[in-house]
Amino acid sequence: LYKPIAWIITIGNELLVGRIVDTNAAWLASRLTFLGASVRRIVTVGDTVDDIVAVLRDALASSDIVVTTGGLGPTDDDITMEAVAAALNLPLVLNREALEHVSRFYSTKPAELTRERLKMALLPLGAKPIPNPVGAAPGAHVSVGRSELFVLPGVPREMKPMFDSYVADKLKPILPELCVREKSVVVKGVAEADLAPLLRRASRECVSCYVKSHPKGHEAESPLVDVRVLASAPTCEEADAMAQRVIGRLMELVGGGGGGGASSSVR
């Protein structure tokens, strides 16, 4: 199964000083995964043009889809568009459509179109603005060689609807027609280390599945392991069946001597 490779870039010093937990990255990673992409890297970088440029170039050289969040606001450290333009060797220009968006946003509000607000209408030449249904700053969409680059704001309540209404739609032509499903089983009474060889055997039921164990209890004393199986197939029925085969086989193996008090429950 071919899956396009995606990189997620989250931008902001507040992430590098640990002030904020990066929930945007997890949200985007989940969305991209279930849409059929393979997320290969998540990179967090500060509000520094050179650093953002370096990460953008790495990302564009190694992936089909790049999504960035953060750094689109009105303050001086909001420099993502400048960095995108620099990474692509494009000038930053006042985008007519983005300007309409920004003007419309402020038209009903007691706010002047100051240089800080006009900045939000500056996009790399040729970029398409991504409408922001909630906030002032539009995003940007640029096709670069084999990659699609989407530049989104960092505020989650702006970023999420922009991804769902614009990005997901633009990705359709390059994503495979796949259904991605996840099934999980909680195994009690078998330490993760003892479960490992059983998992290895059960995983053979579906070599394209992604199988991972997450220890939840205390290893060896009261082991509790959450096993997750992620399956991708042309139809959801097939994906469900593939994941179920791994879990069924694992339950057989656990029941058949994995541990005295072993039990499991499928979700």
Add this chain to the structure above:
Amino acid sequence: LYKPIAWIITIGNELLVGRIVDTNAAWLASRLTFLGASVRRIVTVGDTVDDIVAVLRDALASSDIVVTTGGLGPTDDDITMEAVAAALNLPLVLNREALEHVSRFYSTKPAELTRERLKMALLPLGAKPIPNPVGAAPGAHVSVGRSELFVLPGVPREMKPMFDSYVADKLKPILPELCVREKSVVVKGVAEADLAPLLRRASRECVSCYVKSHPKGHEAESPLVDVRVLASAPTCEEADAMAQRVIGRLMELVGGGGGGGASSSVR
């Protein structure tokens, strides 16, 4: 002020599929920041040796401190030590001290030293094991050229005490004698875009401070902006005073015509 540069690498497919929010990265970023390091990058990578090797080499080439989390457990996809050994061109060997740790962990438990459990005692040649006070898998500490590399598990209740008891201690000689303090003020009634030029002026009170605004309310309708100032100085008194100067100046500027209903509260 010279601050050593740190990279954080979080390892695990569960992060790339968005199953888990990366709270380890934020915790480590905060710890490293307040210890006086400058976190330059956070990179999340999957359970693939080649990908981990590539990120480790990037990190070691560009930083003084590298901290990794994840991939130290007993299952087949726990391959961080293998990747560290490959990145450093070192063989992976049974480390006597790590073996003692693993043996001691299981000595009081009904568990055999299977190949999965012995795997946790394999470290790159010359690495020092980092004691794990909670779980079975020790970490590893390797000095590589100008960089210190710390390899920690992904389970937060294991990772955190290992960082605080071992890593923080080993970093002392390379960290500056600095106190890092953060102060914040919440400004009401001034939109972030209108606050931007005032922030620019207030920031001149402390050019080495990191000043950032976080919009919390709705821009233009009910603006509420959280302004954070991070200051570093040889003493905590100086750091506090530097941050306070920026906030004091900002409050003056806001009070003096920033917006009719402007108010602010310092935390």
